[in-house]
Amino acid sequence: MLKRKTAVVDLTEGTVKDITVSDELRRAYYGGRGLNMHYLLNMLTPGADPLGPKNVLIFGTGFLTGILAPNSGRFNISAKSPESQVVGDSNCGGFFAPELKYAGYERVIITGKAPEPSYIYIEDGTVEIRSADGYWGLDTQEVQKAFKRDLGMVESAVCGVAGEKLVRYACVRNGVKNAAGRSGMGAVMGSKNLKAMVARGTGGIEIADPEGLLRYTEELKDYIMSSKITPIIGSVGTPLLYEVSNAFGAIRTKNSQLNQWSSNLDAAEIDKHVEKMIACADCIVHCRHRNMQGGEGPEYTALGLVGANIGLDNADEVIRMNNLCNDLGLDISSSGTYMAWATELYEKGLITKEDTGGMELEFGNFEQYSELLRMINDREGFGDVLAEGRHAAATLNDPEGDYLITVKGLPQSDPHDVRYMKAFALGIATSSRGADHLRSRPTLEIFFKLPAEVKEKIYGAKVNSDPTSFDSKEIPVHFSDNIFATIDCMGLCKFICHGFNSPHYLSYPHFVGLINRATGWEVTEEELQTVGPRVIDTERIINIREGLVKSWDTLPKKYFDDPMPLGQAKGHHIDREEFAAALDRYYELRGWKPDGMVQEERIEELEGIA
Amino acid sequence: MRISVKALRPFKEALGSGDLELERPEGETVEGLIRALVEEHPAFRDHALDANGDIDLTLNMMVSGRPVGENDLDDPLKDGDEVLLFMPLSGG
Numbered sequence: 001m002l003k004r005k006t007a008v009v010d011l012t013e014g015t016v017k018d019i020t021v022s023d024e025l026r027r028a029y030y031g032g033r034g035l036n037m038h039y040l041l042n043m044l045t046p047g048a049d050p051l052g053p054k055n056v057l058i059f060g061t062g063f064l065t066g067i068l069a070p071n072s073g074r075f076n077i078s079a080k081s082p083e084s085q086v087v088g089d090s091n092c093g094g095f096f097a098p099e100l101k102y103a104g105y106e107r108v109i110i111t112g113k114a115p116e117p118s119y120i121y122i123e124d125g126t127v128e129i130r131s132a133d134g135y136w137g138l139d140t141q142e143v144q145k146a147f148k149r150d151l152g153m154v155e156s157a158v159c160g161v162a163g164e165k166l167v168r169y170a171c172v173r174n175g176v177k178n179a180a181g182r183s184g185m186g187a188v189m190g191s192k193n194l195k196a197m198v199a200r201g202t203g204g205i206e207i208a209d210p211e212g213l214l215r216y217t218e219e220l221k222d223y224i225m226s227s228k229i230t231p232i233i234g235s236v237g238t239p240l241l242y243e244v245s246n247a248f249g250a251i252r253t254k255n256s257q258l259n260q261w262s263s264n265l266d267a268a269e270i271d272k273h274v275e276k277m278i279a280c281a282d283c284i285v286h287c288r289h290r291n292m293q294g295g296e297g298p299e300y301t302a303l304g305l306v307g308a309n310i311g312l313d314n315a316d317e318v319i320r321m322n323n324l325c326n327d328l329g330l331d332i333s334s335s336g337t338y339m340a341w342a343t344e345l346y347e348k349g350l351i352t353k354e355d356t357g358g359m360e361l362e363f364g365n366f367e368q369y370s371e372l373l374r375m376i377n378d379r380e381g382f383g384d385v386l387a388e389g390r391h392a393a394a395t396l397n398d399p400e401g402d403y404l405i406t407v408k409g410l411p412q413s414d415p416h417d418v419r420y421m422k423a424f425a426l427g428i429a430t431s432s433r434g435a436d437h438l439r440s441r442p443t444l445e446i447f448f449k450l451p452a453e454v455k456e457k458i459y460g461a462k463v464n465s466d467p468t469s470f471d472s473k474e475i476p477v478h479f480s481d482n483i484f485a486t487i488d489c490m491g492l493c494k495f496i497c498h499g500f501n502s503p504h505y506l507s508y509p510h511f512v513g514l515i516n517r518a519t520g521w522e523v524t525e526e527e528l529q530t531v532g533p534r535v536i537d538t539e540r541i542i543n544i545r546e547g548l549v550k551s552w553d554t555l556p557k558k559y560f561d562d563p564m565p566l567g568q569a570k571g572h573h574i575d576r577e578e579f580a581a582a583l584d585r586y587y588e589l590r591g592w593k594p595d596g597m598v599q600e601e602r603i604e605e606l607e608g609i610a
Numbered sequence: 611m612r613i614s615v616k617a618l619r620p621f622k623e624a625l626g627s628g629d630l631e632l633e634r635p636e637g638e639t640v641e642g643l644i645r646a647l648v649e650e651h652p653a654f655r656d657h658a659l660d661a662n663g664d665i666d667l668t669l670n671m672m673v674s675g676r677p678v679g680e681n682d683l684d685d686p687l688k689d690g691d692e693v694l695l696f697m698p699l700s701g702g
Contacts, residue, residue, distance in 0.1 A: 228657070228668050229699065232620050238701040243618050247694055248672070267619055287701075301702040333702075414702040443700035448670055448677040465679050501700050503667070568675035568694070 001208045001519045002067070004106035007127045009120060011192055012053055012112030016127045021107075027523070028609050029538075030515075030531060031063035031106060033089055033488035036078035037538040038609065039109055040087065046545035050082035050184075051166055051191040053113040059100070059157065059197055060108075062491010066101035066205050067213065069514050070220050070506070071493035073098050073281030076180070077157070082191070083168040083184035083334065083389050084409035084434045085552065086543045090171070090185050091438065091488055092157070093280035094178030099155035102201030114193035117164075121151075123200045132195040137161060140173035140329040147198050158196040159186035160329025162377045166190050167387040169334035169411075173326065177288065177296035178280065181331040183410060183433055208520030216513055220506060221284050224496050227504055230285060233495055234277060237287045238300035239267040242415070245304070249567020250417045253308045254363050255340035256405055256558050259417045260566040262313035265303045269315045285495055295323030304415020305336025310343065311363025324370060328377045335376070337411035338386050339369055341404055342396065350397040357381040405556045408548075410434025412556070414441075419559050420569040421445060423473040426582050429555050430477060432539035439484060442476035443500055450503060458503060470578040474586035482532030486511065489531055536590070538606055540598050550596040553583055611636055611689035613643065618696040621669070624654040634687065640673060641665060641683040643693065670698045 003026075008017050021035075029035040036058045048054035057079040064072045075097035081088030100106070104125035117132035135143050140160040147156045155174065162170035163186030170186030171179045180186075189195070207213055224230055232240065243266040245251045253261045263269075273293065279286035290296050298307075298319055306312065306321040325332045345351045346361035353360060359368065359382055375383025385392050390409050393401045405412050407428055412435035418424040423442045431439035444450060444458065445467050456462050459479050464471040480499055487497045490511055494500040498507035508525045515523050540548075555574055563573040587596055615630040622628035625647060634643060644665055648655045660666045671678035672694040673687065687693070 228666070229697065232697060233699070233701075236619055238699075240619055240697070241699055241701055244696045244699065247616060247618055247696065299702060437700065437702055441700050443698065446670065446698040446700075447667060448672075448698075449665065449667055449680045449683075451680050467677055495701065501698075568672060568692075570675075 001206050002063070004101050004205070005104055005125070006107040006109065007105055008109045008111065009127060009129065010112045011110060011114040011118065011129065011194065014129055016129070022610065025609060027521070027527070028531070028534060030489040031065070032060055032074065032491050033076040033078065033091065033485065034531060034535045035107060035489070036060040036076050036089065037087070037535055037542065040078055040080075041538050041542055041606065043109065043111070044080055044542065048080060050080040050088070051187065053111070053192070055080050055188055055191070057110040057185070057188050057192060057194075058107065059110075061097040061101055061106045063489055064514055064518065065491035066098040067207060067518055068217055068282055069492070070217065070224060071280070071283045071285060071496045072491050073283065074491045074493060075100070076488060077172055077185040079185060079188045080546065081183040081410070081433070082166070082187045086408045086546055086548060087433055087539050088183035088185055088188070089433050090180035090182040092172065092174055092178055092180040093283075093493060094155075094174035095281045096155040096157045096174040096197070096199060097491065098281045099199040099201055100197075101205060102203050103199040104201060104203055108197065110192060110194065113191065117193050117195055119194065119196040119198055121198045124203055135195050136164065139327050141176065141327050143196060144173070144175070147196065151198065152200065154198050154200045156196045156198040158329070159189040160327070160377070162329045163187055163190035164195070165377070165379045165387070167330065167376055167379065168389045168391065169331040169338070170329050171331045173329050177326050179326070179331070181333065182413060182436065184331075186329050207518050209517045213514070213517040216517055220510060224284060224505060227502060229502050233287045233501070234285050236267050237277065237289055239270040239298065239303055241300040242303040243267055245416050246308075248420075249564060249569040250420055251304055251308050252405065252412070252415045252417050254311050255309065255344040255403065256417060256556070256562075257344065258566060259564045259569060261308035264313045265307050265315055265318060270298065270303070273315060273319055280493070283493065285493070287495060291319050291323070293319045293323055295319070295326055297326065298322040301414055302332050305333055306369070308415065309336045309340045310369055312366055312369070313364070314366070317366040321366070321369065321373070324373050328373065330373065330377065333413045334389060334411045335373060337405055338389055339372060341398075342386060344403055345396055345398055355382070355396065402557045405435070405558070407431065407435035407555060408433070408552050410436065413437050417564060417569070419564050419574055420572040421467050422470045422574070422582070423467070423476050425555060425559065425574055425579070426470065426473050426586060427477045427480065429553050429579070429583065430481070430586055432536065432543060438494065440477050440481040441500070442473075442480040444503055445476055447503060454503060468572060470582040474582055474589050477586060478589045481536055482529070483507070485532040485535040486528065489535065533590070534606065537598055537602055540592070541603055541606065544597060548596070553596060555579070611638070611687070613638070613687055614692045615647070616692065616694050620697065621654065621657055621695045624657050625651050638687050639684050640671060640678055640687065640693070643687060644669070668697050670696050
């Protein structure tokens with residue numbers, strides 16, 4: 001039940017082979033991020049060049065994707081990251097994942113490198129490697145339109161020219177804005193001469209109890225829609241978060257030299273540019289804006305990172321930056337972080353016009369940043385330097401990356417300055433793919449009035465209610481890590497899941513309810529709760545193989561050394577000793593050794609799953 | 611005493627403004643302020659109060675930089691306090 005095929009495509013040899021996936025393996029990792037990590041653990045050669053043919057690139061749909069479960073249209077793309085020092089993995093919405101399942105496949109594992117630009121076409125149980133002649137060189141929008149023109153109602157996941165040119169933070173795009181944005185998966189596609197995954201499917205998915213599943217899905221939809229938060233996300237979207245962070249004084253501004261910015265980017269200003277709200281496959285929230293400038297978005301991340309972080313305070317300009325990143329296929333989080341980094345280095349005199357090819361970098365210059373994005377995309381002039389991301393640190397006279405807002409080599413994903421909320425800080429420090437809110441952001445920490453006994457019931461232990469204290473904050477981070485990993489295995493959107501935006505929404509009992517009705521299995525909550533830790537440990541083992549040591553679980557230097565200068569968060573920073581103690585407690589809670597390594601017995605156990 | 615209220619969406623629509631300057635009696639508590647706002651702005655009731663008439667979990671507050679926890683609703687405000695009202699959300 002619920003099972004589709006898994007293909008291994010060797011682009012070097014031009015072969016396609018279906019492989020068997022046991023139910024034991026499915027119940028260990030389910031799908032999405034989890035199964036992707038299992039295959040990376042087993043197929044990736046440690047130390048492989050992330051932009052070489054030995055890297056393994058995996059497109060894996062969520063376990064519940066394609067069956068009308070609420071907000072379940074998601075998939076993960078995973079590989080060794082060319083951007084960070086560790087595992088690359090990115091979760092994406094849109095319409096590609098259900099289409100891939102209807103085409104008969106739940107996962108495609110890609111090895112090798114095609115001898116010429118290619119794309120992979122999947123239709124109703126068949127997988128073909130085809131020439132990308134006529135598609136190579138197109139941006140992410142042009143190429144998707146070209147596939148629809150030539151192949152009909154297909155869905156595709158594509159890289160842009162940035163991916164072809166191996167910009168280390170090139171993303172993968174499905175639709176106008178849906179992105180597997182983080183960790184440079186578009187560059188991995190480019191390195192394999194792979195322009196796109198294109199799917200067309202007409203097949204159904206076998207369900208154990210279709211009527212029961214439909215009734216249960218209706219119940220869950222009513223439950224989700226009864227929340228006071230759902231209509232706000234569906235009408236305002238994530239731009240609301242900008243004004244929350246900004247009012248509080250926690251918006252990354254000008255490369256985190258400041259922590260507060262203009263109200264010109266508040267949601268009310270963004271509203272003036274919104275044509276309508278739209279949704280991903282099977283979504284009942286519709287959090288996405290279609291903007292009047294011809295694109296989709298902006299999200300909070302764009303407002304922060306190609307807005308406040310580069311000193312732009314004009315909503316129209318920020319939306320245009322957002323749209324340009326989307327069209328080119330560049331990760332907004334990384335693009336905004338690197339451009340702000342270079343600008344601060346220029347302002348401080350660490351680099352000069354000689355380094356920038358004559359560009360006089362200054363915060364707030366829309367024309368300059370638009371041009372710089374194009375130069376990065378084309379690897380032209382100074383853009384070629386910035387296309388290397390943090391790998392350009394030595395070239396940019398910042399060899400230790402002291403001015404970079406990264407963890408494990410990955411720029412922080414979201415615009416929230418975490419120096420105030422200590423659990424947020426611990427979360428981005430320990431995240432497997434680098435600084436990222438989608439791995440473990442313990443948002444329940446900002447439900448200030450959540451009763452202590454409710455928190456204790458959720459976390460299974462008492463947690464200090466002071467958000468500025470590290471005391472016991474390993475507990476919410478551990479909890480969030482685990483449930484977010486489980487959500488990523490299911491293929492669900494975090495916006496409707498417990499712990500990300502609410503103490504309510506869907507949690508383990510609901511996931512079990514969906515799984516059992518769909519498969520006929522008798523999974524228990526207790527069993528399902530082992531999945532998250534398994535995924536986290538698998539990612540940890542992959543990272544250790546790539547050289548991870550304890551010192552990589554850290555934070556940007558500025559977060560330790562520079563107190564926040566503005567607003568209600570003024571004066572807050574990260575104390576090194578308190579952070580180190582919290583990190584030790586986190587390791588202990590996760591069952592890792594004091595040096596952050598995974599226990600040998602656990603490695604043996606995970607390597608033995610087949 | 612003078613209290614400043616900065617309300618973010620969706621609360622500011624219900625209050626008619628995102629920035630309010632209020633004259634309140636000495637000893638007014640955080641909860642007292644919220645209930646006074648509900649009294650004056652009926653549209654704020656659904657946001658501020660839950661089905662039991664208690665202060666809603668999704669009405670997050672900070673008073674002059676201090677988060678208002680479950681046990682802080684009875685805390686008295688003081689002259690010049692700045693009260694921030696916002697909905698706790700995450701995303702990127």
